[in-house]
């Protein structure tokens with residue numbers, strides 16, 4: 001079966017971002033970029049399905065500028081078979097990304113789509129669910145375990161109260177949580193091989209999608225800064241401060 | 250202009266998250282209806298009718314909605330949304346699962362996890378693990394929003410809304426509930442607790458969390474954890490606090506053996522008072538702690554328990 005995986009190019013998770021002085025947006029100049037960690041987990045899950053002989057082909061898709069080819073190559077080095085870049089830098093809010101991905105899904109007809117649960121830049125947590133609605137497919141978000149049978153996929157989901165297990169008919173959409181797997185590192189030979197794997201570029205026009213803006217970013221501010229307080233010397237002093245100074249216990 | 254708030258519940262109890270969500274919705278100064286979707290959920294409808302500031306409670310009570318799966322509940326909400334300008338849910342795993350599906354069916358954006366209402370169409374939400382706050386204007390006529398409940402107080406419960414049944418049933422042949430493993434705890438829920446004590450990798454193992462539990466019992470506190478502690482299998486996933494776990498803002502947050510990675514801070518830095526207990530004085534958690542104690546947690550916790 002064919003598995004489609006989405007990867008988003010985002011800021012590296014170790015980097016602490018800064019807001020531009022004019023408050024228009026965050027400052028991403030010269031910032032280290034990477035594959036969104038949840039998407040890496042999605043790629044890994046697909047590769048494992050292929051290693052088990054369940055997946056026959058893994059197609060990775062990204063929506064973004066031409067620089068997102070870098071993240072697609074990373075996914076190819078991790079084991080994906082071919083890549084599609086939907087080149088679009090305007091209006092890439094989640095709903096529009098979902099609309100573009102829906103066209104790719106229509107063309108590719110995958111049995112399973114694996115996505116990250118959230119992009120660590122926007123922290124939106126919505127694209128997978130939106131894509132599921134647009135394709136009228138069932139969804140299992142926040143997956144920590146995935147097992148594929150003939151015509152269905154059984155997914156354990158991390159929910160607020162604990163864990164929930166669902167069974168979905170294929171084709172279906174799964175979004176990954178952190179504990180689904182631990183992604184491998186790409187080996188040097190695989191990084192070399194990835195350079196020769198096919199990477200196609202399409203535009204929203206090619207896909208027949210016209211995008212309009214649904215939201216407008218009015219500004220970005222740094223959050224209120226907390227400053228370090230005091231160091232206490234003993235547990236007794238801590239208890240005293242909490243009782244008599246902070247008055248929280 | 251009217252607001253539809255989706256109730257968070259388990260067919261028996263209305264969850265406190267609904268109260269925070271209604272409070273956020275009330276800042277839009279429009280009539281509010283609550284929608285309860287479930288099965289055998291009349292008790293929830295009655296609790297919802299007591300939420301202050303709510304005019305109507307709509308109840309879609311049908312076996313098809315027992316587990317509130319997104320495939321059919323989203324269709325129901327999208328259908329009912331024709332009478333409303335806002336659809337709002339708590340940013341819980343249920344809200345996060347369902348509401349984007351509703352937004353896509355309505356062909357509108359979803360504004361996720363708002364922490365402030367600026368005007369009828371403009372909202373503030375954290376991005377980049379809370380390291381920036383974005384002010385976002387919705388250009389859609391219908392607005393689909395999830396609320397970061399820790400940023401809003403709870404609405405009162407002295408209301409008396411009318412309860413109206415809603416007979417619309419959408420079947421779901423696409424997905425099926427298999428099982429559930431819910432954590433049972435005598436302690437308050439993380440997102441509703443006024444005191445939280447959390448342990449990290451420094452706890453060493455799961456058994457050692459009993460040291461935290463003893464302190465928690467004295468304080469009536471909930472117990473949380475860092476991702477490292479959950480990944481290491483010390484404690485279950487529902488205890489994770491952070492960017493990708495639960496977002497909390499209690500009066501008092503005590504971080505024990507937690508280094509304070511940005512992803513962890515994202516889930517707790519809005520707490521009123523933060524205490525950090527860590528043996529490494531360079532740990533980043535101390536940069537945001539009101540009270541820091543550089544010491545070995547295995548000595549501190551028993552002493553803390555005895556002094557409380």
Ligand SMILES: Cc1cc2nc3c(=O)[nH]c(=O)nc-3n(C[C@H](O)[C@H](O)[C@H](O)COP(=O)(O)OP(=O)(O)OC[C@H]3O[C@@H](n4cnc5c(N)ncnc54)[C@H](O)[C@@H]3O)c2cc1C
Nearest residue numbers: 449450451475476477491492493494506507508513528546
């Ligand atoms: C996409 C993504 C999302 C993430 N989401 C989250 C999230 O939601 N929540 C989260 O918490 N993390 C999250 N993380 C992980 C995060 O980056 C850190 O790895 C994690 O928070 C570290 O947990 P920790 O502080 O317990 O462990 P460590 O960083 O290993 O820190 C352990 C601390 O314990 C101290 N210690 C050890 N022994 C003792 C002792 N005897 N007495 C006192 N102190 C002691 C050490 O000095 C150290 O500071 C995420 C990461 C990624 C990539």
Ligand SMILES: Nc1ncnc2c1ncn2[C@@H]1O[C@H](COP(=O)(O)O)[C@@H](O)[C@H]1O
Nearest residue numbers: 006007062063116118119124125126127
């Ligand atoms: N521009 C994009 N290109 C490819 N995948 C994306 C893009 N935006 C979002 N996604 C996918 O959707 C997931 C959730 O993103 P979000 O809803 O923005 O938090 C991500 O983890 C990706 O797998």
